[in-house]
Amino acid sequence: MNEPMDEALRAIAEPRRRAILRLVANQELPAGRIAEHFEVTRPAVSQHLQVLKEAGLLVERREGTKRMYRARYEGLAPLRQFLDEMWAESLDFARRTTEGERGLSDHESQTG
The missing domain is CATH 1.20.5 (Single alpha-helices involved in coiled-coils or other helix-helix interfaces)
Incomplete structure (x- = not known):
């Protein structure tokens, strides 16, 4: 298997990460709004966002002090x-x- 696919598989193996991808599939959301959907700490959500981003499945954009996320289908x-x-x-x-x-x-x- 190739590395990008391996990273994508590892990233989406975790149910919360799949849920995050569903949240940002058709809209861009700030990290705080994403975190509101989960009963885990914001740092935990930030770690999930980082894994998805490193796997090429999310795009991050800064808007002032906010970090906005949306799905990256090419990933x-x-x-x-x-x-x-x-x-x-x-x-x-x-x-x-x-x-x-x-x-x-x-x-x-x-x-x-």
Whole structure:
């Protein structure tokens, strides 16, 4: 596996981080507003934000003294590509298995 995908997987493995991504998926929010949604300390939320940012899943922007966060979808691209490839391979395997059970060869299924 490649490093960006590994970092993204580690980051989203934690349920609070996935919840943070959902919060900022369609809107930009300050850290304080994000923290209001969780029953953990603000420093704990800050650590989660830092992990997401380092994994390339969040963009941070300063607005005066506030730090604003929004999701960075490009950070999920390596993970999405990996899952898409696995899904395509799984579908292809299922097709070959089904055709094999029916006695069709690869050549017959392509020309048939």
